[in-house]
Amino acid sequence: MKSTAACPLIVITGPTATGKTTLAARVAAKCGGEVISADSRQVYRGMDLGSGKDLSDFMIDEEMVPYHLIDIASPGEEYNVFAFQRDFLEAYRDIVSRKRQPVLCGGTGLYIEAAIRGYRLLKVPENKALRNELSGKSMEELTAMLRELKPLHNTTDTTDKDRLIRAIEIETYQLAHQDLVLDYPKLNPVIFAIWFDRKVLRQRITERLSRRLEQGMTDEVRGLLDQGLRPEQLMFYGLEYRYLTRYVTGEIGYEKMFNDLNTAIHQFAKRQMTWFRRMERSGHRIHWIDGDLPLSEKVCYVLDQTGKFR
Numbered sequence: 001m002k003s004t005a006a007c008p009l010i011v012i013t014g015p016t017a018t019g020k021t022t023l024a025a026r027v028a029a030k031c032g033g034e035v036i037s038a039d040s041r042q043v044y045r046g047m048d049l050g051s052g053k054d055l056s057d058f059m060i061d062e063e064m065v066p067y068h069l070i071d072i073a074s075p076g077e078e079y080n081v082f083a084f085q086r087d088f089l090e091a092y093r094d095i096v097s098r099k100r101q102p103v104l105c106g107g108t109g110l111y112i113e114a115a116i117r118g119y120r121l122l123k124v125p126e127n128k129a130l131r132n133e134l135s136g137k138s139m140e141e142l143t144a145m146l147r148e149l150k151p152l153h154n155t156t157d158t159t160d161k162d163r164l165i166r167a168i169e170i171e172t173y174q175l176a177h178q179d180l181v182l183d184y185p186k187l188n189p190v191i192f193a194i195w196f197d198r199k200v201l202r203q204r205i206t207e208r209l210s211r212r213l214e215q216g217m218t219d220e221v222r223g224l225l226d227q228g229l230r231p232e233q234l235m236f237y238g239l240e241y242r243y244l245t246r247y248v249t250g251e252i253g254y255e256k257m258f259n260d261l262n263t264a265i266h267q268f269a270k271r272q273m274t275w276f277r278r279m280e281r282s283g284h285r286i287h288w289i290d291g292d293l294p295l296s297e298k299v300c301y302v303l304d305q306t307g308k309f310r
Contacts, residue, residue: 011116013192015273031308038115072087088104142164191279212240
């Protein structure tokens with residue numbers, strides 16, 4: 001089914017602890033919109049404090065701003081970028097079909113790019129027979145085969161034999177499964193990212209971590225383990241769950257847990273900024289918003305830049 005956006009997709013992103021959800025909910029409330037979460041952990045039910053799931057941010061003037069892709073999977077269930085893109089497209093089409101404004105919000109750069117870059121991702125299985133057939137061919141032969149399957153806009157796939165074979169494998173699979181390659185809607189994304197001075201962001205991260213621990217993040221981890229999740233499963237779900245699981249199981253003490261986790265989140269925020277800068281270099285324009293601005297000014301800026309000012 002082909003779908004064309006009647007309005008731009010508003011994208012609000014940025015490093016952790018910058019207030020993305022608060023801004024996205026306010027923007028959505030002002031322009032008759034609904035928020036689609038782009039967070040790889042907030043999809044899981046019961047993983048609230050550890051994933052930074054701030055559902056209270058969606059309550060504005062005693063009304064709940066509609067949101068999507070939060071609490072849609074059970075802990076322990078596999079959820080990945082392929083599932084996200086599928087669910088994003090379903091939510092997006094539902095929102096625009098009701099003439100509402102979609103607002104994509106989250107800090108998982110991989111999910112943001114999967115949503116906006118405009119082509120359908122397929123989880124392509126390994127084709128051992130094809131790989132065996134291609135392994136004896138030269139780089140030149142493989143490059144020629146790939147060129148017959150798709151236009152080569154860059155040389156990324158043609159500088160390594162394994163990457164060449166994988167690229168041919170993917171294109172061959174997609175040609176054989178055209179029914180799975182959906183027409184991707186024209187999203188017209190307008191991307192905003194909130195930034196703070198590094199020192200300020202570090203302080204916000206530390207204060208947020210302390211607050212979430214006071215709110216019961218440790219008990220949340222204990223509860224998930226009591227539900228039957230194995231420690232190694234829980235540690236898979238990111239920094240907070242990794243370090244808190246080690247603390248709850250007695251591997252490390254509280255002070256070491258806090259200090260190591262705090263440092264790890266700072267490093268994670270730096271990696272997020274690196275991802276966003278790379279997005280810019282690859283051609284995505286990002287409108288950077290000073291985190292110190294009043295919330296009302298941030299909302300007006302987003303609405304103005306997307307033609308939604310009212």
